Amino acid sequence: MNAQISNNISSLKTISRQCTLGLMALVATTASVFTAQDASAQVTQTNYDAQYNASSDLLRLDFDTWNMFNTVVNTERQQLTTLNRPQADLSKLRWSGGVQDAEVFFINEGAGYRNQLFYSVDGGTNKNMIFGDISSPLSILPNSSGPMKLGQGASLGNFTGNTFIDFFVKSNGANGGQNFLGFDPAQNPGSSRGLSHVIGYTFGDYLLLGFEDIIGGGDLDFNDVVFAVKGVTTSVPEPSLMIGLIATGAMVMLRKRHQNSEV
Ligand SMILES: [Ca+2]
Numbered sequence: 388m389n390a391q392i393s394n395n396i397s398s399l400k401t402i403s404r405q406c407t408l409g410l411m412a413l414v415a416t417t418a419s420v421f422t423a424q425d426a427s428a429q430v431t432q433t434n435y436d437a438q439y440n441a442s443s444d445l446l447r448l449d450f451d452t453w454n455m456f457n458t459v460v461n462t463e464r465q466q467l468t469t470l471n472r473p474q475a476d477l478s479k480l481r482w483s484g485g486v487q488d489a490e491v492f493f494i495n496e497g498a499g500y501r502n503q504l505f506y507s508v509d510g511g512t513n514k515n516m517i518f519g520d521i522s523s524p525l526s527i528l529p530n531s532s533g534p535m536k537l538g539q540g541a542s543l544g545n546f547t548g549n550t551f552i553d554f555f556v557k558s559n560g561a562n563g564g565q566n567f568l569g570f571d572p573a574q575n576p577g578s579s580r581g582l583s584h585v586i587g588y589t590f591g592d593y594l595l596l597g598f599e600d601i602i603g604g605g606d607l608d609f610n611d612v613v614f615a616v617k618g619v620t621t622s623v624p625e626p627s628l629m630i631g632l633i634a635t636g637a638m639v640m641l642r643k644r645h646q647n648s649e650v
């Protein structure tokens with residue numbers, strides 16, 4: 388390895404470490420977002436890295452970043468009632484733009500169900516599967532046959548213009564469940580109508596999403612599927628970007644979304 392390459396790698400490692408430390412400091416000041424839970428706090432870096440020994444090319448979070456998010460996952464079956472951090476406005480969730488792909492990383496799951504995760508970019512009409520069986524041998528409610536690795540990622544790629552993104556859980560979908568549960572209370576089925584099934588918090592470049600998978604809300608612990616998403620934002624677009632929106636016709640979607648958020 389020549390000296391230049393070595394220096395570049397060293398610089399990248401330093402930047403990566405600084406980013407991780409910055410995120411950890413951010414979480415340290417907001418540690419009571421969720422209540423720290425015990426079960427998966429036992430996952431060590433050795434446990435974590437061992438998941439990837441046979442598939443080192445998988446998109447993934449490094450252990451420190453995963454662990455930072457994992458420490459704020461809610462306790463199993465404890466209703467999420469104390470929220471000490473402003474929630475992200477998921478009605479404004481969109482691709483952040485530029486060259487960055489939207490990436491989704493599995494943090495944990497406290498679910499008896501075998502849930503599936505989907506996303507949509509058209510207000511929920513067409514849903515695309517991201518993960519088909521969200522269960523893991525190392526999760527809060529472990530399944531020895533679970534295919535997921537903690538920290539495992541998937542890229543959604545990038546999009547055009549100002550693209551809204553929705554995420555949905557298909558409740559017990561891997562076992563044949565048919566109900567999609569998401570943010571928009573008007574789209575949720577049956578006794579979940581009027582109830583949002585996702586809660587979100589912003590952490591630096593990431594958005595942490597916690598889902599409740601029981602129709603009607605169940606125990607409301609919102610830890611049944613927990614993901615961190617990178618490459619998205621909930622901020623309102625700048626005026627200059629709005630002009631682009633009109634030009635591409637995406638304003639139609641914005642109006643539709645606005646109507647939904649008023650329900
Ligand atoms: Ca749970």
Ligand SMILES: [Ca+2]
Binds near residue numbers: 605608609610
């Ligand atoms: Ca639950």
